[in-house]
Amino acid sequence: xxxxxxxxxRTPTVHRLRAHPLKIALVGNPNVGKSVFFGxxxxxxxxxxxxxxxxxxxxxxxxxxxxxxxxxxxxxxxNALEGVLSEDxxxxxxxxxxxxxxxxxxxxxxxxxxxxxxxxxxxxxxxxPMILVLNMVDEAHARGISVDAEGLSEHLGIPVIExxxxxxxxxxxxxxxxxxxxxxxxxxxAGAGHIDWADSSAARFRTIRAMSLGxxxxxxxxxxxEPLTGLPILALVLYLTYxxxxxxxxxxxxxxxxxxxxxxxINPAATAAAAYIPSALVRDFLVGEYGLVTMGLTxxxxxxxxxxxxxFMVFGFLEDSGYIPRLAIFSDRLFRxxxxxxKAVLPMVLGLGCDTMATMTTRIxxxxxxxxxxxxxxxxxxxxxxxxxxxxxxxxGISVWALLTLFTVVLSQMVLVGFLxxxxxxxxxxxxxxxxxxxxxxxxxxxxxxxxxxxxxYLGEALPLFLAGTALLFxxxxxxxxxxxxxxxxxxxxxxxxxxxxxxxxxxMGFLRRDYGAAGLFKMAQTGSLTxxxxxxxxxxxxxxxxxxxxxxxxxxxxxxxxxxAILAAVTVIALGTGAALNxxxxxxxxxx
Amino acid sequence: xxxxPPTTLAHLAPGTxxxxxxxxxxxxxxxxxxxxxxxxPGAAIRVLQTFPGIVFECDQTEMAVERAVARSILVDxx
Numbered sequence: 001x002x003x004x005x006x007x008x009x010r011t012p013t014v015h016r017l018r019a020h021p022l023k024i025a026l027v028g029n030p031n032v033g034k035s036v037f038f039g040x041x042x043x044x045x046x047x048x049x050x051x052x053x054x055x056x057x058x059x060x061x062x063x064x065x066x067x068x069x070x071x072x073x074x075x076x077x078x079n080a081l082e083g084v085l086s087e088d089x090x091x092x093x094x095x096x097x098x099x100x101x102x103x104x105x106x107x108x109x110x111x112x113x114x115x116x117x118x119x120x121x122x123x124x125x126x127x128x129p130m131i132l133v134l135n136m137v138d139e140a141h142a143r144g145i146s147v148d149a150e151g152l153s154e155h156l157g158i159p160v161i162e163x164x165x166x167x168x169x170x171x172x173x174x175x176x177x178x179x180x181x182x183x184x185x186x187x188x189x190a191g192a193g194h195i196d197w198a199d200s201s202a203a204r205f206r207t208i209r210a211m212s213l214g215x216x217x218x219x220x221x222x223x224x225x226e227p228l229t230g231l232p233i234l235a236l237v238l239y240l241t242y243x244x245x246x247x248x249x250x251x252x253x254x255x256x257x258x259x260x261x262x263x264x265x266i267n268p269a270a271t272a273a274a275a276y277i278p279s280a281l282v283r284d285f286l287v288g289e290y291g292l293v294t295m296g297l298t299x300x301x302x303x304x305x306x307x308x309x310x311x312f313m314v315f316g317f318l319e320d321s322g323y324i325p326r327l328a329i330f331s332d333r334l335f336r337x338x339x340x341x342x343k344a345v346l347p348m349v350l351g352l353g354c355d356t357m358a359t360m361t362t363r364i365x366x367x368x369x370x371x372x373x374x375x376x377x378x379x380x381x382x383x384x385x386x387x388x389x390x391x392x393x394x395x396x397g398i399s400v401w402a403l404l405t406l407f408t409v410v411l412s413q414m415v416l417v418g419f420l421x422x423x424x425x426x427x428x429x430x431x432x433x434x435x436x437x438x439x440x441x442x443x444x445x446x447x448x449x450x451x452x453x454x455x456x457x458y459l460g461e462a463l464p465l466f467l468a469g470t471a472l473l474f475x476x477x478x479x480x481x482x483x484x485x486x487x488x489x490x491x492x493x494x495x496x497x498x499x500x501x502x503x504x505x506x507x508x509m510g511f512l513r514r515d516y517g518a519a520g521l522f523k524m525a526q527t528g529s530l531t532x533x534x535x536x537x538x539x540x541x542x543x544x545x546x547x548x549x550x551x552x553x554x555x556x557x558x559x560x561x562x563x564x565x566a567i568l569a570a571v572t573v574i575a576l577g578t579g580a581a582l583n584x585x586x587x588x589x590x591x592x593x
Numbered sequence: 594x595x596x597x598p599p600t601t602l603a604h605l606a607p608g609t610x611x612x613x614x615x616x617x618x619x620x621x622x623x624x625x626x627x628x629x630x631x632x633x634p635g636a637a638i639r640v641l642q643t644f645p646g647i648v649f650e651c652d653q654t655e656m657a658v659e660r661a662v663a664r665s666i667l668v669d670x671x
Contacts, residue, residue: 080629083622084625114631114636329648330645342646342659428621431626431658432658435654435656
């Protein structure tokens with residue numbers, strides 16, 4: 001804890017009158033637990049995972065400290081505040097430089113004191129009062145590392161607190177110490193460089209005994225990154241995910257919800273209730289072919305929700321285990337051919353959860369060129385959880401080959417587009433340098449909170465669009481526009497893609513959200529109006545579409561209107577072209593699924 | 594004991610321990626990125642894996658780098 005001698009005579013920072021709440025920024029190296037502290041202080045949940053780069057935006061919340069309401073700011077992790085910075089690092093530096101914070105709580109991984117102090121030294125130059133929190137002291141102890149917090153506090157002239165944030169250890173001390181925050185004595189005062197100062201300070205206050213209790217962690221970490229064991233483990237992970245999401249979620253749960261609940265009870269009941277409505281128009285609007293209940297709600301709740309939920313569970317588990325960054329080692333070479341590096345595996349895998357969020361995560365990539373390529377590939381090929389839901393629902397019922405054909409075509413399109421973009425676009429890729437987080441057993445509470453929040457987010461985000469889309473289709477159908485559109489698109493839909501004419505309406509839905517369009521295909525496949533080959537072609541086109549309106553808006557926000565529209569146009573052309581080519585190839589080879 | 598000249602990280606076998614001698618300078622800011630992760634002259638280093646990428650532990654951080662980056666890290670082998 002803070003040493004009294006070092007702090008005597010300082011003016012308390014918190015207890016003075018203020019016109020606005022005191023702004024406290026949580027700053028630190030990536031993956032040290034800033035978001036856990038944010039949650040503990042404010043009672044708001046910021047997504048917590050076990051990989052660097054979970055937080056890419058600034059999150060604000062209120063906390064009551066003493067008798068005062070303070071604003072707590074969660075920031076993206078930074079390894080440096082000077083020199084070459086990535087986009088998420090720039091966001092944090094900007095906040096500190098613009099007076100966005102008045103007090104800095106530096107959160108550090110107790111194991112990594114040396115790196116933490118390099119940052120402390122750079123933060124000292126910013127000139128704000130600080131507190132240093134050594135988080136994860138339990139893991140540090142397990143690895144034989146101990147830090148003399150009291151000595152360090154005296155050395156730096158600021159409070160130094162030992163903490164284990166997920167258990168709440170150190171939170172109370174942090175609250176109490178806020179008034180004692182002050183500007184640390186670091187390299188600039190000692191007339192040394194940041195690195196030399198951090199080296200010598202870490203050596204003085206940290207002791208490392210040659211012992212290691214993290215044996216299981218270490219051998220697990222090795223097993224997943226060595227090719228001989230790692231690749232079979234990857235196959236196993238994918239297979240188990242398929243069993244849980246594709247079979248249990250997409251077949252068992254969807255069957256229960258769609259067939260038993262909606263078709264058995266809700267839809268008949270809604271239809272019966274609607275019979276009392278005198279207007280046929282309103283009746284159809286609610287329970288007709290494009291009815292809000294019979295189509296919109298059924299798609300969102302019965303077909304997509306179960307798969308999204310099961311997927312988010314598996315996904316959260318993988319995120320918290322520290323597994324995903326290790327995949328970068330295997331994929332580095334492939335991504336390099338696409339003008340990226342292994343780091344891109346993070347946004348790509350996150351895209352399987354939600355492409356919109358993943359588009360934001362591309363901020364961890366270092367160069368504008370890499371970000372542009374990654375954003376395009378996400379929009380083009382990475383199916384989000386809701387899209388995966390419908391793919392598995394339809395093709396899982398046909399054959400494994402149908403599923404493999406779709407993924408092979410989509411993946412090769414991504415590689416091809418990435419390969420061409422890498423050569424056509426100006427700029428460079430950056431070095432592949434990636435920190436690997438420790439392998440951990442995920443905490444159940446975090447997993448449950450995260451899954452629940454994501455499901456709620458899905459409902460808030462997708463359900464209104466499903467309903468709005470259904471209403472739009474209903475109106476288009478009523479004014480005859482759907483018929484006209486279907487006729488206009490016929491040469492493309494029935495000719496080049498070889499699909500039934502009805503599929504045109506489904507593609508209109510796919511423009512709003514591709515999972516919504518895919519849910520339409522799901523219905524068509526169920527009623528037997530799509531053959532196996534037609535399902536594969538239609539789903540391939542749908543998968544290659546831009547994911548949803550939200551994703552398009554995010555691309556525009558991140559990269560500008562012109563780039564956004566260019567990506568939209570390119571992706572749509574590629575999607576339709578690939579579908580036509582696939583249709584021709586499958587017909588020429590007489591393939592049936 | 595004979596003093597050996599530093600070897601690049603790309604040439605070391607898994608299990609090798611040593612200390613970072615220096616980072617070859619270039620114009621891309623590579624040395625700066627590595628320094629921010631704690632890979633600075635004097636830091637203890639242990640090679641964990643060499644294929645398909647190079648994985649090593651530096652101080653208490655485990656990290657993966659591509660071969661080109663490993664070539665610019667010069668190590669004094671213990």
